[in-house]
Amino acid sequence: MTKKQRKLLNRIIIAAILFIAGMVSPHVLPENQITGYIEFAVFLASYAIIGWDIIWKAICNIRQGEVFDENFLMMIATVGAFILGEHSEGVAVMLFYQVGEWFQSYAVAKSRKSISSLMDIRPDYANVERGGKLEQVDPDEVQIGEIITVKPGEKIPIDGTVVSGISMLDTSALTGESLPREVEEGMDVISGCINQSGILKIKTTKEFGESTVAKILDLVENSSEKKARTENFITRFAKYYTPIVVFAALALAVIPPLVTGDNFSEWVYRALTFLVISCPCALVISIPLSFFGGLGGASKCGVLVKGSNYLEALADTEVIVFDKTGTLTKGSFAVSKIKANGMSNDALLEIAAYAEDYSTHPISQSIKRAYGKEINNSRVQDVQEIAGHGVSAVIDGRKVLAGNAKLMNREHIAYEPCNEAGTVIYVAVDNKFAGFILIEDEIKEDAPFAIKQLKASGIKQTVMLTGDNDAVGRKVAAKLGLDKVYTQLLPADKVVHVEELLQSLHQTSSKGKLAFVGDGINDAPVLARADVGIAMGGLGSDAAIEAADVVLMTDEPSKIATAKKIARKTLAIAYENIVFAIGIKLIVLALGALGFASMWAAVFADVGVSVIAILNAIRALNVKKYDVKPAAASAKIDYAENLSCKTI
Template sequence: MEAAARKELILEGLCCANCAAKIEAKVKELDGVSLATINFVNKTLIIEAQNTANINEIIDKTKAIVNRIESDVVVKEKTILKSEKKVLILMGLCCTNCAAKIEREVAKLPGVKSAVIDFTSQRLIFESDGSEKVNIIVTQVEKIVNRIEPDVKVLQEEKGKKVKYHAHDEEEGSIKNELIKSGIGAAFFIVAIVFNFSYWTEFALFLISYLLIGGEVVLKALKNIKNGQIFDENFLMTIATIGAFAISEFPEGVAVMLFYQIGELFQNLAVNRSRKSITELMDIKPEFANIKINGEERKLDPDDVRIGDVIIVKPGEKIPLDGKVIAGKSMVDTIALTGESVPREVEEGSEVLAGFINKNGLLEIEVTKEFGESTVSKILDMVQNATSRKAPTESFITKFARYYTPVVVFSALAIAVIPPFVIPGASFSDWVYRALVFLVVSCPCALVVSIPLGFFGGIGGASRKGILIKGSNYLEALNSVDVVVFDKTGTLTKGVFKVTKVSPQDGVTPEELLTFAAYAESYSNHPIATSILNAYQKDVDKEVISDYEEVPGQGISVKVDGKEVLAGNYRLMVSKNIPYENVDTAGSVIHVAVDKNYAGNIVISDEIKEDSKEAIRALKGIGVKKTVMLTGDNKSVASKVGAELGLDEVYAELLPDQKVERLELIDKEKSSKGKMIFVGDGINDAPVLARADIGFAMGGLGSDAAIEAADVVIMTDEPSKVAGAIKIARRTKTIIWQNIVFAIVVKVVIMALGAGGLATMWEAVFGDVGVTLIAVLNVMRVLKTDNI
């Protein structure tokens, strides 16, 4: 069997989104092509052929198609240096400082283009130059992890397999062993405190207790020092507790290690609980698919089902793949994907998405997308990889922790050494104790653990509301929105056009006018064209159509059975010097001319979404300074929609490139730190979505190009979810900053008290482990988005 081939073509000069869609459709029809997709934003066409034998022939035919549809576009082949993306699970990773070290070292490995650790999901994602290097890199990663965190297991994420982030049997066994050792150590500790022994007997009991409770911490610190990894929490606790023994504070040395270990246990349980809660939000991947083959049912993994296969979904089961219902009727629960609690009715002909839950009826569904291309797969990929795009706050805290710990260690050293030589009568042991208190409280875990959890929790909570945010950086940017710019059709309006009026000129019948318009629009995929073809309700004989030409921003020129037909807006009539009838209506007007003679006009109406007025009101209610609408529709329609919704500014009759230009001008008017959102749904919106600070795509009905270009995807097509996303972002920021302020204030206070001799190691342990535990528990509140 021949190997499949993949080619990427650059379409230089491609500026017509409609033409891009036609090129894509035509290339898909070529024999031997298994995939063809155009990214309008970067003007690339990706083609996958079923085998390598005829790839050059396909490329030649593709060039001919492009030349026929867009003669000015230059087609160039791009050599693809395919990079390999690999995901490893670092099972048992609970030290954020160690995670940062692993990330830095992996990123420096030869052949690694990028590497990022998502501490929340314990995933290491790296991208290499090619697949042949992956196994070598994985081996090197295992060595790095083993050196920095010997207890962490490196597992390779298997395609289609879910990873559970709560403790497995082996981890539970390890926790049990630690509890037994700590329990025995605590018993020695209590005996040494309660009974009055000689100095050396007491020392021996405390030392045994210390080794049982904290021996592993000391061992880790020594291993890390040997490997050049000095400044971490193990080092801080080891120095602090050994220092306590050195100044004969045996009870406090053991007690600090005991409560540190207990605190670490509760902290890890809290972190694991947070991880589990967050990942369960996206536990929407179907486990299996019942496929119908020759009248019999077989249970398969969704990854093994192909386009065109028929699957059976029984009541209570998840729909495993995107498809079309070919038999049956039922109610489906869509809350996992859209956040909508009201079930949706589906029947024969209805489109359904993977992740919907079938409530009551038996459904037979013809698969229209493989699982890797399905909506649920894209959602899972978006959410799982969202934290790889780190927010500025998150990145700053990571860098801060890297330099903070060494500074604290040297500050503690200064506290221990300088005062006894400077202050008359100062006790060396007293200042060493103060320095040890300073060390214990200084660990930045509360910040570096809770902040990534906070952002991931915000992204997970938003996803349950049908709002998919592609990165922590976008979630944080949503806190600074000044301007929200909307597209009209399909965003603020339903995008479902209907022919509401046919007005022919004398000598032309309504049927003739509609026929000319339908033939002119037959190659277009615009909603207006679709509405005209739906009203025509007959097959179009494309054999009689020739000289098809789309005039950007105006309409279409075509010959139908030898007659020149023009169909478009008033600008097309003006450009061709054809007198036309001016129509004042809330709908879109398509003027038609035949052989330079005006034949009449067709009015097409679009309804405003019920949710749109609430969306604008909600945005103004949360302090957005300006709401704007950009549309290619005529000024009359745009003005009426804008006035009804209460928009601040409306700009109409814009071409796609003019939308970008207008967006640039709007961008200059906002404040220097303010952000601008653009909300759109169509392929024509892709350039504007990419240009905005934050691009929102209407994902439920939106085009793949718009979703690809956007930073946030709204699955329900409700514009009010824009305000919802901003509210979630603000709530997330509030909780994260509560943790930052709380942690810093408590630590600074205890550090100051410790340095002043007013705090003991008991307060220091609370300032480290206790603060971290409280911060992690506070993060759990991010998940509660019921009132948003």
């Protein structure tokens, strides 16, 4: 809770206590003039505590020429209630209004923190070779053409070209690829990647301000400014409603007595009653609470929505754009196909698992998981890791090679190439090709169900943007039935494609919104630029979660369809409350102007309608989750099928 929210909550509590004291005082104190003064003083103190900022805003807006807004209407309606002697009504209206404001503020600010504080891809320093010595300097001080040294575990601070060294880079923060990337002399590297193994010497090709990591940080900041904000309904409504009501009340107080010759006091009383009736208490309370109920209902389903405007935008979403790794896929690798040559698939998998046993590489781990049995290390001897190629080992006295195509070519082994998308491990035994194992990033179990439900809910287009290679990206998109796929993208490229999709959407639909779903730091700029940014919260990066407007806390893509269903229900309830509140107001306003509506009718038109609207708003909390278990079961990978050479 922020300091500002805590102050408002304290004001609400104090004002509520005084309000209750004012309501109770006539029943516990003797009936005399002093009791009346005490009651008035208590209500006035409560009103001043809870409503001073609304009054001040109204006065400031009047000074700036912005007279007719909700603050002005709240002020004249509650002051009118005090003039009519309905002190409790004046306080209650302001108190209910502030409670609604606090709930709205708390719901939005609870999970919103500074994006920049969590963008940990920014490097703290750079190791520069100057005068034969290694100096640790600020990345901004490094010039183009200087040589920097990046040790294992450090971030690459500036874009450049490798001049010496071989290593594996963790590029997942930038490209979304969970598979480490091998780099060697002559290859270009980008800032923000993490050096995992060897020492690299890099010749810088850009200044820090123009490097990839700096551009990502800049994109997040600029994209946040571009995000469209839904204008608050009550503000738009008040622009028309408030001046009409005020001038109608003024006319009611002046014109009839001038025409009929009646006493002015009677018509002034009617005009003030008219103003009390006109106070949009039901709207200013029930509408925020409708959305707050929707936010609460979404939270019960594991979906965190950071504000009612995002819930409204989600209901109007027509295009959903997905990242691949960590969003539609698990970001972990599994054996998807085995093809043996001269031996069984089980035997080939066993040999590969033994050869890879000493490696901690993600590919090695996936092979050992597929094998699923305990490995007898006494069978393995003379294990050697060949950088950038694979491993060599002696297993049961036989020389086994397991690695990429470069390893087969290096050892002059004729092999059958695998042209399918994914990472291929070729295996040779005693310099003879024994087969290959295909390894792929696993598709999330409920991803197919998610796409199906989204299309059933009215989503017109599903798109995937990924930094992965083209073959892998298209294969995943085809399995899931996505409409479009763009591959081999950097963060800036993703923003460009989202901008194009937004432009195309706005040309065909006036209300349609675009949502982007991602999980990595590289997705933060796009999450901030989309109409609705959706982050995978359970495994996603902190930066993506903070940049997003909606967070799926369970990492299930199918929750997007659930969130859209909740958003539509919430909007329907809000519209019901709007129609009901305005309809009752207009009827009672007419009766009040004709003198048929007493203050009791005014109280019903205000507080009574508010209570009914609030009870209706609570329905937004009652939501049903989609049942994803059948879909998950049908999409689950069966290793028995993998071992018999079938693909997922």
